Amino acid sequence: MSGKTTIYDIAKALNITAATVSRALNNNPKISQSTRKLVLETANKMNYKQNKLALALRSGKSNNVGVIVPRINTNFFASVIRGIEEGLHPEGYQVIICQTHEDENREVENVNTLLNAQVDGIFMSISNLPKEDNHYIERVIQKNIPLIFFDRKKEMKNVSSVTIDDYLASYQTTQHLIEQGCKKIAYFSGDRSLEIYEDRYRGYEKALLDNNIPINPDYIISIKSNVTEGRDAVEKLLALENPPNAIFSTSDFAALGAIQRLKEHGIKIPEDFCVFGFGNEPFTKFMELSISTVDQSPLEMGKMAAQVFLEKINNSDNKKSENKVVLMPKLLIRQSSTRIA
Amino acid sequence: MSGKTTIYDIAKALNITAATVSRALNNNPKISQSTRKLVLETANKMNYKQNKLALALRSGKSNNVGVIVPRINTNFFASVIRGIEEGLHPEGYQVIICQTHEDENREVENVNTLLNAQVDGIFMSISNLPKEDNHYIERVIQKNIPLIFFDRKKEMKNVSSVTIDDYLASYQTTQHLIEQGCKKIAYFSGDRSLEIYEDRYRGYEKALLDNNIPINPDYIISIKSNVTEGRDAVEKLLALENPPNAIFSTSDFAALGAIQRLKEHGIKIPEDFCVFGFGNEPFTKFMELSISTVDQSPLEMGKMAAQVFLEKINNSDNKKSENKVVLMPKLLIRQSSTRIA
DNA sequence: TGTTTTTATGTAATCGATTGCACAAAGCTA
DNA sequence: TAGCTTTGTGCAATCGATTACATAAAAACA
Numbered sequence: 001m002s003g004k005t006t007i008y009d010i011a012k013a014l015n016i017t018a019a020t021v022s023r024a025l026n027n028n029p030k031i032s033q034s035t036r037k038l039v040l041e042t043a044n045k046m047n048y049k050q051n052k053l054a055l056a057l058r059s060g061k062s063n064n065v066g067v068i069v070p071r072i073n074t075n076f077f078a079s080v081i082r083g084i085e086e087g088l089h090p091e092g093y094q095v096i097i098c099q100t101h102e103d104e105n106r107e108v109e110n111v112n113t114l115l116n117a118q119v120d121g122i123f124m125s126i127s128n129l130p131k132e133d134n135h136y137i138e139r140v141i142q143k144n145i146p147l148i149f150f151d152r153k154k155e156m157k158n159v160s161s162v163t164i165d166d167y168l169a170s171y172q173t174t175q176h177l178i179e180q181g182c183k184k185i186a187y188f189s190g191d192r193s194l195e196i197y198e199d200r201y202r203g204y205e206k207a208l209l210d211n212n213i214p215i216n217p218d219y220i221i222s223i224k225s226n227v228t229e230g231r232d233a234v235e236k237l238l239a240l241e242n243p244p245n246a247i248f249s250t251s252d253f254a255a256l257g258a259i260q261r262l263k264e265h266g267i268k269i270p271e272d273f274c275v276f277g278f279g280n281e282p283f284t285k286f287m288e289l290s291i292s293t294v295d296q297s298p299l300e301m302g303k304m305a306a307q308v309f310l311e312k313i314n315n316s317d318n319k320k321s322e323n324k325v326v327l328m329p330k331l332l333i334r335q336s337s338t339r340i341a
Numbered sequence: 342m343s344g345k346t347t348i349y350d351i352a353k354a355l356n357i358t359a360a361t362v363s364r365a366l367n368n369n370p371k372i373s374q375s376t377r378k379l380v381l382e383t384a385n386k387m388n389y390k391q392n393k394l395a396l397a398l399r400s401g402k403s404n405n406v407g408v409i410v411p412r413i414n415t416n417f418f419a420s421v422i423r424g425i426e427e428g429l430h431p432e433g434y435q436v437i438i439c440q441t442h443e444d445e446n447r448e449v450e451n452v453n454t455l456l457n458a459q460v461d462g463i464f465m466s467i468s469n470l471p472k473e474d475n476h477y478i479e480r481v482i483q484k485n486i487p488l489i490f491f492d493r494k495k496e497m498k499n500v501s502s503v504t505i506d507d508y509l510a511s512y513q514t515t516q517h518l519i520e521q522g523c524k525k526i527a528y529f530s531g532d533r534s535l536e537i538y539e540d541r542y543r544g545y546e547k548a549l550l551d552n553n554i555p556i557n558p559d560y561i562i563s564i565k566s567n568v569t570e571g572r573d574a575v576e577k578l579l580a581l582e583n584p585p586n587a588i589f590s591t592s593d594f595a596a597l598g599a600i601q602r603l604k605e606h607g608i609k610i611p612e613d614f615c616v617f618g619f620g621n622e623p624f625t626k627f628m629e630l631s632i633s634t635v636d637q638s639p640l641e642m643g644k645m646a647a648q649v650f651l652e653k654i655n656n657s658d659n660k661k662s663e664n665k666v667v668l669m670p671k672l673l674i675r676q677s678s679t680r681i682a
Numbered sequence: 683t684g685t686t687t688t689t690a691t692g693t694a695a696t697c698g699a700t701t702g703c704a705c706a707a708a709g710c711t712a
Numbered sequence: 713t714a715g716c717t718t719t720g721t722g723c724a725a726t727c728g729a730t731t732a733c734a735t736a737a738a739a740a741c742a
Binding site for chain 2: 004047049050051052053054056057062064071072073074075078079081082085094095096097098099112113115116117118139143227256263282283286287288289
């Protein structure tokens with residue numbers, strides 16, 4: 001009673017059948033003007049709202065999509081989600097968000113939950129731990145549910161993806177540092193079993209080689225994306241016999257930690273030492289010493305992912321197709337790496 | 342065929358009825374051990390997944406909740422959502438996120454969308470524009486769907502809320518600034534038609550009165566939560582005949598802008614001027630001059646909101662009850678306001 | 683006026699899972 | 713052995729909306 005008007009209620013009130021009501025509400029041309037008007041008015045009066053669940057059950061389309069990310073409380077993921085939402089909202093889709101907290105079990109669980117919920121598509125940035133067992137992902141493909149990876153993708157048949165050109169970003173950044181006069185460039189790497197981090201490493205490597213700079217294994221440090229690890233890494237680097245004079249960190253947070261520690265050591269940035277981050281987290285711009293970084297256009301990435309999904313949905317004939325979109329990274333050269341203006 | 346096993350398929354395969362299958366899967370005691378085992382095995386073999394939509398339609402519970410926020414790409418809202426998600430995930434709920442972009446029409450639209458989707462509850466931080474027409478909210482209450490406001494609430498019957506004690510936070514902050522020797526405290530206010538901003542203002546006012554400091558209307562500036570407005574506000578303040586020597590900004594972003602501009606004017610912080618923010622955005626901690634601010638415990642706020650929702654759901658007898666939770670704010674006193682250690 | 687076509691509506695199945703009621707078979711009691 | 717329980721299943725309705733098919737009424741036509 002408290003607000004559960006169905007088409008049957010409307011039908012009863014007007015002494016017609018639910019079928020007629022349904023048709024009237026859906027602008028079916030086979031309904032007389034008078035009936036349609038009556039139905040619409042009554043529906044309005046009775047405060048009728050279509051039950052999407054019933055619709056979804058019958059049509060097999062839930063008009064929900066799922067997004068799986070490691071976590072939402074970082075600028076990058078929140079922005080991508082926002083992009084997806086903006087791209088999909090006009091089409092009537094709602095976004096269901098799941099977090100993995102970098103836990104692979106949680107990831108599997110999330111995929112299953114979304115499948116149970118009959119989502120029409122899944123957007124996913126895979127968690128850190130690379131899984132050998134792709135079974136849970138295969139199932140999505142088998143069910144013919146569009147799957148779109150963004151940022152942290154996994155190379156797979158029939159799966160679309162939206163990423164930036166991580167290799168290029170890394171190459172250009174390294175090149176930039178070299179041009180600033182830094183030949184001893186340390187590198188903070190993420191987990192290289194993830195494609196994006198492998199690509200970034202290759203970009204760094206190639207730029208050094210192209211400039212005839214040998215790779216120094218001591219300069220390559222694997223870190224997690226947080227401030228503390230950046231600080232610790234600097235400590236290690238400065239203890240080297242031949243310490244570097246630049247850091248390219250694939251995490252803005254680690255870059256920040258590095259800068260803090262370098263300053264504490266009385267090292268002048270950028271005069272004595274250049275630092276470059278990755279991700280364009282808001283704080284990089286706000287710092288008194290603004291931090292150079294790579295912008296990944298998360299908002300655009302999300303919107304593009306939404307686009308890819310919509311295309312896949314609308315071209316049901318080649319649903320099995322894949323579409324790998326690669327966005328261009330943007331180097332934001334700020335104070336922390338600017339010696340030569 | 343591609344992955345649509347239903348209980349009917351299982352029933353057919355075992356030459357029994359769907360009812361039996363359903364009961365077997367749901368541990369109904371009226372099923373023989375042998376049948377149950379057979380059903381479970383077959384279900385597993387056929388890779389059966391329960392269709393939540395069908396379940397939701399029949400039970401009237403979708404196991405989805407909706408969250409409506411102005412935007413998700415700020416630390417505060419992303420963290421609250423994360424808290425809600427963490428609190429609700431163990432209970433099997435999924436979270437659907439909607440953004441209003443501070444647009445009241447969008448807010449109404451979002452509420453309707455969520456109602457159509459048959460969500461089991463709605464969490465909401467109202468958008469800036471205060472609406473006179475509460476009709477869309479009333480409808481949620483009428484439908485007996487738990488509604489929980491967080492942070493930006495609206496005082497209403499039958500609606501629960503989780504907030505921090507904004508009045509207290511503001512009072513304590515002002516008191517702190519006074520204790521640091523600042524008697525001329527400017528105040529950056531948000532839109533005071535929102536309760537939280539009105540409460541904060543009252544806290545500021547009361548602290549001044551309790552310390553026999555007259556209120557100077559020139560010191561009260563209404564701002565939006567961004568860096569630029571903070572900068573502009575400082576410009577106005579410094580142009581006064583009798584400029585202030587402290588700013589209490591109800592936005593961290595504006596506080597940051599203020600600090601930037603003050604420094605450009607050669608004003609020393611905290612020696613000549615103290616600044617206090619609100620919200621504990623991550624960057625406040627990272628700055629070289631760390632910014633004092635108020636922590637709103639967004640994660641806890643989200644978890645608490647989830648708790649309030651669960652209690653309401655489980656006490657169906659007094660669903661109409663309300664539960665106003667007020668969390669304690671935490672003052673994070675950092676460099677930007679520390680004269681006296 | 684009788685027949686055909688059109689128009690508007692009703693009937694009933696469907697989407698997938700659950701559940702009150704009915705009922706057959708088996709077990710138990712006297 | 714007749715009668716009563718218990719146990720395990722089946723039947724069929726339900727949740728709300730849609731839609732192929734059937735059909736009555738009205739309109740058009742000859």
